[in-house]
Amino acid sequence: MKSIKICVVGLGYVGLPLARLFSTKYPTVGFDMNQARVNALMKGHDATLEVADDLLQDAINNHGFKCTTDIEQIRDCNFYIVAVPTPVDENNNPDLTPLYGASTTVGKVISKGDIVVYESTVYPGVTEDECIPVVEKVSGWNRWIWYPQ
Secondary structure, eight states: OOOOOOEOOOTTTHHHHHHHHTTTTTTTEESOOOHHHHHHHHOOTTOOOOOOOHHHHHHHHHHHEESSOOOOGTTOOOEEEEEOOOOOTTTTTTTOOHHHHHHHHHHHHOOOOEEEESSOOOOOOOOOIIIHHHHHHHHOOHHHHHHHH
């Protein structure tokens, strides 16, 4: 197996601590759509206080952790963890828009043999029925071609 390079998509209260911790063992890139958030994180400060500044700064300065909004910076990753929110509306129906966006992002950069893990809280079937079809459509790959049964 080739060496692991991790991308965590979504740097919120789940994604950032996960990415920071992975960065202590593996090359890791955090990807988020919010440029202001990425700028603050790269300056070593997490305004949400999910990760202490000293731990974030250690990850950046000593473990090569980086955060970006540039999709080209995650193209060479081979293990993608999607950790975006799944908000609900006033009727408690999930809004899958962040998952569709993250799946589109992954679909643009994924290569054969790469692994995608969804860490977002969703109801059963969302990953297979909603997310993977987006990755397949955007990437042009079909999961049965990648991993025949």
